[in-house]
Amino acid sequence: MSDVYKVIHPNKYFNDYISLNVRPDGRKFDEQRSIKLNANAISNADASALIKCGNTTVVCGITLELATPKAEEPDHGFLVTNVELLPLCSSKFKPGPPSDYAQVISNTVNDIIKNSKCIDLKDLCIVSDKLAWVLYCDMVCLDNDGSIIDACITTLITSLKSLSLPAVSFDVETEEVKVDISNKTLLKVTGLPVATSFAIYQSPESNIVLTDPTTFEEEMCGGIGANLIVCWNQGLLCGVQKYGGGNIPTESQKNLLQVAKKRSKLVEEVIETCLS
């Protein structure tokens, strides 16, 4: 019965739950979904990880390639991130070129990783101005049920942490490149950015903040995707984005950052356990 109710009168359905201090999936307002993380999920990628956060499933694969560095930054390698939201993950996405929303997600994930400076691009350079690694990090969303940026960042960082680069020898005179696959070193990753999404629901009395929202909750809160994304990187903030939805009351601002901080510690533990 309640399923029918959800379709014909979604706003009232959602409001009825919220007024009883519970979310449609039975969680409390500040409760997050359980995380399942699996490193090296794809055997033919150089590094990979799969995350399931509630129903949201994202798989990340990293492939390595060699290239010549850009002339203006001869000591820097490349880190290319891309998020794909295929029609598979939600009915909102159509085949063809990526939608505006997909581009925004991709851009946000890229910004967070760049801002956190967890990878020093200089580590990816092999010979200045001649040879550098390109890390193609492709994230594919299999099931989109909200808080997609959190899932993307977590799988990406897990993959990066499990990535090892083969030794490369470069002959300057003949420009011959030799890759020694048997001799691999782990890529240095400093810090561990963790993003936490929130949706802010405008109820008549006060604005209610929902941690780790599902797609339905995101829709009800009026934003396109999550309303607030807080990204912690080992005690420092590396991105606070707020778009649409209800406005944040000043007093709950501090509390939100703390909730995100707590979650970042938890996700850090999950990643460490997964990789050990």
Added chain:
Amino acid sequence: MVAEDFKDFKLKPMKCELNYLSKSDGSAILAQGETVVLASVNGPLDIKITSQSMEKATLEVLFSAKGGKPNVSDRFKESVIRQTCETAILGCLYPRTGITVTIQELEDFGGLLTCAVNCTCLALLNSGLSMKHVVAAVGCALDDSGNLVLEPTYDQIQSAAATMHFVFDSRAKTLVTGFTTGIFSEGAYDEALERCRAASDLVFDFYREVVATYCKVIG
């Protein structure tokens, strides 16, 4: 932290002209320092049935950069502006229609996106669409020694450790939109938020001035 400590703030000089374009429903050109943006608003208009919404007006935002091809970061700017406007406009008064906002970058000497948000807000005021509140965007940068610089210049942004941009509403001064780059501590974030909140008053005062010059009744 007391807001009064920040009363002596100065923002970059703002210059604005409304009704800059003759054919659009509302338009504004705004210069904040040397950054100049032109915005035009059309609506409520007829749109194709697939993008109509029964609940509220559909907002379309187009951002055109000064030169070159449109890229992914333009989509990000559009998304920021669209979501900001969506909270400000009373969209439920115009169901099944579309509102188009076009923003043209003319000069960028830092703070382009804050200028674009403010300019869009002025264009919306000029178009006469019903709004819940007006919005004011203020940006600041954190330099390497940890000092906050309000409305940074282009060079300051390039050398900054972090930049933060906030959009506030005019009623309760709550945070409508915010986005940041770089790494910063929680304390720096809180301080930046409070300073920008205090500085947003200057932007709201400027809006009032602009509207008063164009509408003799209020003045």
